[in-house]
Amino acid sequence: MATIEDVARAAGVSISTVSYALSGKRSISSDTKRRVEDAAATLHYAPRASARALAANRTEILAVTAPLHADTDPTAHMAFAMEVTIAARTRDYDTLLLVQDDALSGMKRSANSALADGIIVLDVAAHDERAKLARSISCPTVFIGVPENTDGLVCVDLDFESSIRQSIDALVEAGHTRIALIGHTRETLARESNYPLRIQREFARYAAARGLDAVIVSPPSDEAADALEILFREQPGTTGIVLSTANAVALLLTAALADRGLAVPRDVSVIAAGMTPVLSRTPLPFDALPLDPALTCPVAVDILVGLIEGTRPSSAVTLVPPVYQSRGTVASAAVPSGQAR
Known part of the structure; x- marks a missing residue:
């Protein structure tokens, strides 16, 4: 393996000149710089990362x-x-x-x-x-x-705002006019995590712009049943849900809906928007625009x-830009049943 000494010898310059020429730390004549670079290329010389970092006054x-x-x-x-x-x-x-x-x-x-x-x-x-x-x-x-x-x-x-607009558009195209956002817990919102707040603002703005009946649920806990209790109390007849919440809520949502006699997507269409996929877990079983x-x-x-x-x-x-992943959880709006339980 070639060393900096080998490059200096081949180029007919000092070791320090080689260092300056390759790091750019000092001004070197174009002719000398070219000779050093040619010698380094011929000898297949590559300075170690530590040496490059030192020459550039960086830690890497x-x-x-x-x-x-x-x-x-x-x-x-x-x-x-x-x-x-x-x-x-x-x-x-x-x-x-x-x-x-x-x-x-x-x-x-x-x-x-x-x-x-x-x-x-x-x-x-x-x-x-x-x-x-x-x-x-x-x-x-x-x-x-x-x-x-x-x-x-x-x-x-x-682009969380785009993910929310795409989610609402997908639900509207399937005929849903009463929709809800199940957002992050009140604890997360209280510490002002930036993207849940941006998501809530865009959901409220765009749902209103499209003339939809819409509610936003900020659950008090990681219990999906609590989120649904609030949702259907505030807006009975909801048939479309956008999820941007804690993974614990999302993972239990299908079971919590089943406890109310509701199935996805037969009764309720669901899209997860801006949620982080985790490789060690089974992906959420919903259409998604993941973070x-x-x-x-x-x-x-x-x-x-x-x-x-x-x-x-x-x-x-x-x-x-978010990427839409379809998993078959958006269907034509149906008249829901069992929501009042």
């Missing part, structure tokens, strides 16, 4: 701030951290996971100590205190999520690496 590490909360689904949550790690490795970066309850302190420490070349922010709140910090530090930062105020930030996320970390995380990592290298994205907010 991306920090990932992903705080855990009482209502966090750890399996789905870690799916995002893993996809960020996989995407980072394709760009020759490692990841440092920050999971403190106090997300701000971990991010501050990473930025102040130059532990990482850039930061990925997960589990974004509508009024996230990390947004203010991101505006004040020099460390490049990308949010996977969209807070209320995006001024001075770079954000990537699924797939494999769609958003590589985009965020690519943008972050670009920022590290001095390239800004064309837009401060990048929304990734």
Whole structure:
């Protein structure tokens, strides 16, 4: 295996000149740079990642701030951290996971100590205190999520608004005029997780624009029966449900409907919008526009690496289009029975 000494000898220059020519850390004449590059190519020389990082004054590490909360689904949550790690490795970066309850302190420490070349922010709140910090530090930062105020930030996320519109359109095309959104629990909404709030706003706006009878249910717990009790009390005769809720609610929804004498899709059509698929689990048995970390995380990592290298994205907010997955749970609206139980 060729060494930097071999390249220096072949190019007729010093070892330091080879380092400067290949790293770009100092200005080298075009003729000398070409001779070094030609020698490196002929000898199949590739500098070690540690040497490249040192020459560029980089760590080759991306920090990932992903705080855990009482209502966090750890399996789905870690799916995002893993996809960020996989995407980072394709760009020759490692990841440092920050999971403190106090997300701000971990991010501050990473930025102040130059532990990482850039930061990925997960589990974004509508009024996230990390947004203010991101505006004040020099460390490049990308949010996977969209807070209320995006001024001075770079954000990537699924286009949740589109997923809601597509879900409502699919139900309307099947003849449903009384629909409901079963959203996240009140605990999740209370801490202002950004995307459940965006989903609720778009559901209310678009359902009204389409002239539909619609309700939004924020269940008090992870019990699907509780969500249905609220739904059918507030709007009897609902035949279409959009799910964007905790996995525990979604997994038990079919059984909870069956307890009311209702079947999917015979009596109630169901679409899961913006929910995270988890490889270790059986997929939810509903039509879906999933929040797939494999769609958003590589985009965020690519943008972050670009920022590290001095390239800004064309837009401060990048929304990734959702992909509709049909599993046969949307059918023509029928007159429901058994909802009053």
